[in-house]
Amino acid sequence: MANAPRTRLEPEARRAQLVDVGLQMLGTRPLEQVAIDDVAAAAGISRGLLFHYFPTKRDFHVAVAEAAAAELLARTDPDPGLPPLARLQAAVAAYVDYVADKRDAYVAFVRGSSGGDPQILAVYDRTRTAFTLRVLDGLGLPEPPPRVRVAVRGWVAFTEEVTVDWLAHGDLTRAEVVDLLDEALVALVTVTLGDWPPD
C-alpha cells in the first residue's frame, strides 16, 4: 500500500479515514495483525498522531471491528422495504454474496480474529445478536420462546460455518448454499416452533 501524502483533516474525518484504512487491511490479515505503524504510514500521519485519535492499539482495533460489523449488517440488508419473509430471503442471498466478495475479511471475522479481547468479542456477540433479532423480526417472532431464540441464534452460527466451509471446499454452487441456508432456517424454526410457517 503506497503511503498517502500528509493532509489536514477534521478530527472526525481523520478518525473515519484511519478506521477505513484498518478495514481495508482486514481484507488480507486478521485484526490483531493490523499494525499501528502500517495504518499510520498508509494514512500519511505519524504513529503519535494516530494515538491522539485512538489512545491504545486496542481502542483502534475495537473501532475497526465495530466498523466491520456495521458494514456486514448494512450489506446484508439490501432492501428494507420488502415484506418480512422476502426481506429475510434477500438478506440470506446478500450475505452469501458478501462472503464471496470479502472472503478473507469474513473468514477472519468468523475465525477468532479477536486475540481473545473481551471488547472485540463483545462486538462479535452484538453482531450475532443483531442478525438473530433481524431473523426473528422477519419471521414475525419478536418475542420468541427460548427454544426458538436459541435455535435462530444457532442458525446464525450454522450460516457462518457453512459459508466458511463453502469458501474452503467450493463444492457447492452459490445457489445451493443460499437454498441450504433458507431450508435449514425453515427446518430449525419448524422443529422448535412446531407450526411454522403458518398457512
Add this chain to the structure above:
Amino acid sequence: MANAPRTRLEPEARRAQLVDVGLQMLGTRPLEQVAIDDVAAAAGISRGLLFHYFPTKRDFHVAVAEAAAAELLARTDPDPGLPPLARLQAAVAAYVDYVADKRDAYVAFVRGSSGGDPQILAVYDRTRTAFTLRVLDGLGLPEPPPRVRVAVRGWVAFTEEVTVDWLAHGDLTRAEVVDLLDEALVALVTVTLGDWPPD
C-alpha cells in the same frame, strides 16, 4: 495456585505436567492469557526450563490447545460400544454435560481463544472436522454428498452456539438443550438428504 515443590521428572512426564497445568488454567482464562511465568511457577520449574521443553510460548499454547481438544473429543464419546445412532445421542448428552462442567474453558474454546494463531485455529478446525466425521459415521454416511457434509459441519457450529447461549441465558433445561440438538440434527440431515432416517 500454590507453587509446586521442585522435583525431577522424565522429559515426557514433565511435558505432560506442563500441558496439564496449562489445561487447568484454561478453565479460568483464555489461552493467550495462559502466561509462561505462571505455568513455570505452578509446576515448580524455572521459565528457562519450560522453554527447554517448549521452544516458544506459541509451541506451548498449541500443545495446550491440542490437549484441550483431545479431552473434549474423549469426554464426548462415552461409550464407543453402542450402536451408531445411540452412540451419537449419548455423545450429544455427554457434550452438554461437558459444557456445563467446564463452562469457562468451553466458552474460551468456542470464542476465539486463538489470538488468531494459524496453528491454534488449525487445532480447532481439526476438532470440528473430527466431530463432523463422528456424526456422519453415526448416521451411516461415511461419504456424504457435499450438502450433507456441510450441513453436519454447520450443525457442529450450531451446537457450539446453542450451548454457549444456554450457559449465558440459562432459560432452557439440560434435557431441553439435548433434545434441541438431537432434533436439529435430524431436521438438518432430513432437509439435506431427503430420506433420512431410513425406515
